[in-house]
Amino acid sequence: MAADRTDTWVPPPWEPPLAGTEAEHLLGALGRLRTTLRWKADGLDEAGLRHRISSSNLSLGGLLLHLAMGEDYYLTTKLRGEELVEPWRSLGHDGTDEWEFTTESLSAAQTYDVFDAAVRRNEARIEAALAEGGLGLVAHVDDGNGNHPSLRRLLCDLLEEYGRHTGHADLLREAVDGRVGEDPPDDWAP
Secondary structure, eight states, rough: OOOOOOOOOOOOSOOOSSOOOHHHHHHHHHHHHHHHHHHHHOOOOHHHHOOOOOOOOOOHHHHHHHHHHHIIIIIIIIOOOOOOTTTTTTTTTOOOOTTHHOOOOEEEEEEHHHHHHHHHHHHHHHHHHHHHGGGOBBOOOOOSSSOBHHHHHHHHHHHHHHHHHHHHHHHHHHHHHHOSSSSSOOOOOO
C-alpha cells in the first residue's frame, strides 16, 4: 500500500487563488502586481529609487509614488467623488501630472512608506466598497454622458495601470543593479 503523499507547499500570500470568486481573483491579481512592483523597488537608497534610463523620465521611486497616488485617485476621486488632498498635499504634490517623477524631496524610507500606506488605505477602501455594493457598485465619476463605471471597471483599470508600470519596473531595476525575476522569493517581505 502506497503512503499518502501530501503536498505541503503553501503559496506565498501574494499568490492569487486558483479557484475563487470574481472579487477574489481581481484582488488577488492586484495584490500580486502590487507585491511584484514593491519587490522590484525594494531595498534601494535615494539614488537607486531616482535612477533613470536615458530614454525615459521614469524611476522606481516615481513609479511607487505614481501608483500610490493612482490608487488614491481611483478609489477616492473616481469612486467616491472626493478631492484628492492628503497625504499628497503635505508631501508637496504641486498638481502637475509629472510631480511624482520629478520630486526629490522624499527619502527612500518615506517613498516606501507612502506606497505601503496607500496600499493599506486602498485595501480598506476596496473592502468597504465591496461590502456596500459588490463589484457592481456604481462609481461617482462619469464619462460626460451620465454613464458611470462600476467598481469592477475601476479595479480592472487599476490592474492595467499596475501591469504597465510593473513592466517598466523590470527594466528600471535591472538597470540599477541587475535584479531580474518575475516573482519575489517566497519568504520575501518589504
